[in-house]
Amino acid sequence: MEQEDVGATFTLLREALPIDREDETRLLALAAAARAESYPIGTTILQQGGEPSSHLYVIRAGHVEIRVDGQLVDMPGVGEIFGELSMVAGSAPTATVRASEEVECLLLDRAAATSVPMYTSWAPTLTSIGQM
Numbered sequence: 364m365e366q367e368d369v370g371a372t373f374t375l376l377r378e379a380l381p382i383d384r385e386d387e388t389r390l391l392a393l394a395a396a397a398r399a400e401s402y403p404i405g406t407t408i409l410q411q412g413g414e415p416s417s418h419l420y421v422i423r424a425g426h427v428e429i430r431v432d433g434q435l436v437d438m439p440g441v442g443e444i445f446g447e448l449s450m451v452a453g454s455a456p457t458a459t460v461r462a463s464e465e466v467e468c469l470l471l472d473r474a475a476a477t478s479v480p481m482y483t484s485w486a487p488t489l490t491s492i493g494q495m
Contacts, residue, residue, distance in 0.1 A: 368399070372394040372469060376390055376421065378442050379421045379442045379443065393475055393478070397471055397475070400469075400470050402467075403465060406461065406466075407461050408462065409446055409458070409459065409460040411430070411455070411456055411458050412456070413456060414455070415452070415453050415455060416446035416450040417450065417473065418470040418473075418476070419450055420460075420470060421443075421444050421471070422440055422443050422466065422468055425463070426440045427462055428463045429445065430458060431458045446460070451477065
């Protein structure tokens with residue numbers, strides 16, 4: 364990722380993730396590890412009951428629809444995250460996530476995302492729940 368992109372990614376992650384604002388080293392490492400991915404309108408990013416999410420997604424531009432059993436339950440936008448519970452637990456997504464417009468997300472893989480203290484503390488509990 365280019366230096367300019369790392370700076371913008373750093374700023375977005377600082378706002379989106381539950382990391383102590385003074386922990387710049389961790390944020391810089393996460394920004395460097397993030398990968399940008401674009402999704403055209405209508406693209407299903409995660410499927411309810413499908414394969415576990417391999418990434419935590421941070422919305423960089425646009426909005427996604429979150430649907431449970433076909434019912435719209437949320438439309439998160441810039442700076443919001445999804446996929447974290449499925450990724451950490453290794454279980455099927457509990458909702459379908461679809462691009463409601465052109466969407467760009469930052470993707471953090473499990474190794475990077477679980478360096479965030481909140482997700483690290485969830486991992487043992489969510490993994491055991493996901494294996495039930």
